[in-house]
Amino acid sequence: MQVSLIGLSVFAITLIVAYYSRGMLIIGLVASLAFGSTAMMTLTSLGGSSPLIYTLFAALLVMAVTARRRIWLDLGNVFGSIRPIWVLSALMAYAIVGAWFLPRFFAGQTSVFVQSRTRMSVVEASLAPVSANISQTGYFILGGLTAIALCALLLHTNRIDQIRRGFFLWCGLHTTMGLVDFLGKSSGAGDLLAPIRTANYAIITGAEEAGFTRIAGAYSEASAFGGVSLACLAFCYTYWRKTRSRLAQWLALTLLVLIVLSTSSTAYVGLAILSIPVAFSIARSLISGRIGSDEILIMTLLACGLAAALGIAVVNAGFFDPFIRLIEATIINKSTSSSGLERTYWNVKSLQAFVDTSGLGIGFGSSRASSWPIAVLSQLGLFGAIMMAILLGVIFRGLGRYSARVDLETDAVATSVKNCALASIVSGSLVSGTADPGIVFFVALAVISATRVRARSTGNATRPLLEQRGARRRQGSWDVAMQRS
Template structure:
């Protein structure tokens, strides 16, 4: 085991930031998600696996909650009031059993893609136990335990202000890292954030596409930065629409600019998908004759942007040629590229593995796909997929009709966290290689479930849960 000094230094800085805002556990966990290429240690015994710094904060949160004075009573409240937690526990158990059993039971019966331990990259090989079964299952279980721990914290005390601050800080830090990375490359300094990239990943941080630098921020590659940008944009946009917060609005604009400059196909396609519900919302307001000020502002900005683009195009016909070529290579013809064809082949073989294991799956961490739903099907099988679908429905439903029993600020935070999680699912569906939806998804499950229970308590005072912090 090799400890990363830079990783520990970043963890210390995040802890100090969390202490300053008097929420070191929640703020530390959410802010640490920004550093997608900074590891705490490198575990040579697990094929060089390098846990990212969020695992430190997640473990710290789970440990702190486990040592609470009335933990068993609080766990009883969580499991008694939040039924989706049972689906989460069942999914964790299935993932652990499947990660150990299925690669051995179906060994050699199907072909999968795994990370090579001899050289960087993904290779095609017969199904067999690999170090990823341990590391990825560990990440998944840690995410589930984090959701349970957050439910304990959120169920017995209103911590929505801490959640709000944590996500806004994370979005601001994401933008800051993206700007530093872009400015450093444009200035000829190269990858100025290289010192914090301590994870044992293939770092694609100094790459050009069509003459444009690819923005990676604190992530390992542009697609990871693009996925994170989609999640940040969704949170800031929804929070701005519901509260008119200038900070959230400014961050949303900045994230949108960075996303447009990221040269990530995940970012571009994901943005197009996320624009659909926004367009439907504006169209619904138009048909009902009730335009919101924010919707008028959005339409005005879009109209001015289109007019400006047309004026520039008329003045200089070749101005947009590099951008058109970039979109053509990164989005339109992405499927025809060698990378696109390779990823399509990964997905095809992953679905073959699903059927060749009779729908049971090959086990978490046994294979690599290029789409989160396909990874869920191939690794967790039909049973695991159904339990995952339960959690996805929880996030998709959000507060539903219960939002009338909570204050507008709480509803805004919960809706923003929900949008952030759904945006990350969209990004993962475009290029996710693992069945793990990410710890951000588990945070959203906890925030939504705990708030729904508190809302139910407000609607029926006789069943209201205690709110004291003990």
């Protein structure tokens, strides 16, 4: 095991900031996601796996909840009131058993893609137990335990404000480091964030695409930065639409600019997918005649941008040629490039492995795909994929009808976290090679599940009461006006 002093220093600084933000473990856990290539150590016994600093925050959160004197009562409340937690627990057990049993039972019966220690690249090999069976399953189990621990805390005390501050700190750090990376490379200063890239990953931060410098932020490559930027943009945009927060508005605009400049095909395709529900929402508002000021702002900005682009094209016909080459390289010709063909082949072989194992799967971490749904299907099999789909359905449903039973802030935070998790799933569906949906998925599962339970238990909640009081005040004002008349 090799310890990274820089990684430990970043962890300590994040812990101190989270402590003074009055939510050390929850805020620290979410904020630490901004450091996507900062590891505290490298585990040579597990094939060089290097846990990022968020894993220590997650482990501390789980241990803190476990050490509570009322732990059994908390667990009873969680399992007694949140049915999806039973599905999550069954999926965790299935992942552990499958990671050990399946690659041994089906050894040599199909081919998979694994990380080669000697060649430092992904190679095709016959199915066999690998170190990733332990490391990736461990990350997944840690995420599941984090969701259970968060449910216990959120059911006991309303900590939605800590969730909000944690996500804003994460988005702020991610945006800031993206700007630092972009300005450093654009000014010729190089990779200013190189000292904090301590993870044992393939670091691809100095690459260019069609003459444009690729933005990686605090991550190992532009694709990872683009995927996380989509998740942060979804959170900030949703929170802005719900609350008209100026902070969320400016973060969303800055993240949108960074996504455009990132040269990441994942970010571009993901942004196009996420724009579809936004376009439908605006169209529905136009048809119903209930368009809001924020939607007018969005359409105005789009119109101004289009008019500016047309004006520039008229004055200088070749101005957009570099951007056209960028779009061609990252989107249009991406599927026919060597990397695109390679990743397509990974997905084809992963689906073949699912067929070769009669739908049982090859075990968590046994192979690498290039799409999260395909990785889930090939590694967890049909049974595991069904359980994962159930959990994804819980997040997609969100608060549902219970949104009317919680206060506006809780509704805004829960909906923003939900959309953040769904955006991360969209980006993962484009490039992710593992069946692990990521820690944001588990945080969103806990926030939504616990909030629904609290809304059910409170019965008449804050928003209906406020509406009733407002109605009584309006009725009283009407009565006074009638008496005066």
